Amino acid sequence: DTEVTQTPKHLVMGMTNKKSLKCEQHMGHRAMYWYKQKAKKPPELMFVYSYEKLSINESVPSRFSPECPNSSLLNLHLHALQPEDSALYLCASSRALAGSTDTQYFGPGTRLTVL
Amino acid sequence: RKEVEQDPGPFNVPEGATVAFNCTYSNSASQSFFWYRQDCRKEPKLLMSVYSSGNEDGRFTAQLNRASQYISLLIRDSKLSDSATYLCVVKTGGFKTIFGAGTRLFVKA
Numbered sequence: 001d002t003e004v005t006q007t008p009k010h011l012v013m014g015m016t017n018k019k020s021l022k023c024e025q026h027m028g029h030r031a032m033y034w035y036k037q038k039a040k041k042p043p044e045l046m047f048v049y050s051y052e053k054l055s056i057n058e059s060v061p062s063r064f065s066p067e068c069p070n071s072s073l074l075n076l077h078l079h080a081l082q083p084e085d086s087a088l089y090l091c092a093s094s095r096a097l098a099g100s101t102d103t104q105y106f107g108p109g110t111r112l113t114v115l
Numbered sequence: 116r117k118e119v120e121q122d123p124g125p126f127n128v129p130e131g132a133t134v135a136f137n138c139t140y141s142n143s144a145s146q147s148f149f150w151y152r153q154d155c156r157k158e159p160k161l162l163m164s165v166y167s168s169g170n171e172d173g174r175f176t177a178q179l180n181r182a183s184q185y186i187s188l189l190i191r192d193s194k195l196s197d198s199a200t201y202l203c204v205v206k207t208g209g210f211k212t213i214f215g216a217g218t219r220l221f222v223k224a
Contacts, residue, residue, distance in 0.1 A: 042215060045211065048210040048212075050210060056210055056211060101147045101149075101166075102147060103149070103161055103164060104161075104212065106159050
């Protein structure tokens with residue numbers, strides 16, 4: 001089973017709202033990723049957690065706050081977003097293999113609109 | 116110069132055609148290489164990993180040329196269902212993952 005699930009599928013929020021995106025996998029993967037994808041652009045890496053520790057933060061604004069409560073769950077907390085943050089937010093996971101090909105599996109994404 | 120570059124296309128080919136995509140990367144320390152496909156408004160799905168010796172999966176063949184820092188994807192006997200955006204993905208040390216801009220393929224009957 002190579003399934004990564006994400007909730008919600010769609011989210012509309014105002015600039016003063018606080019919301020959270022959720023991602024879950026049960027493949028025993030120990031690396032989890034957040035990507036942002038704008039229309040007609042490729043996914044851009046935001047954060048990576050490896051063994052529940054933040055491994056990469058690609059200079060993402062603090063209004064995005066990731067959290068990895070356990071090895072199966074990854075959250076992205078959103079606060080005071082801007083309209084330009086509207087995008088598809090993709091979660092991915094991988095086995096966290098070192099020095100080898102480490103395939104990432106993507107969830108279906110959350111389509112976020114900031115009004 | 117972008118770290119991972121692809122020809123955006125679009126490539127318009129008839130069914131049954133053979134089509135090839137290239138992708139170049141700038142970081143010689145890059146370690147892992149993949150091709151993903153992405154359908155409109157869907158998530159990327161792994162097509163194949165790319166190994167130094169080259170690898171084939173049915174109608175799809177991937178090659179890696181480390182000396183020239185490029186990878187390629189060859190699709191033989193194109194099907195209508197192959198219409199998608201093909202994303203070249205490069206991983207450097209650790210988990211840093213960079214996607215190319217993608218190449219759009221349209222296969223027409």
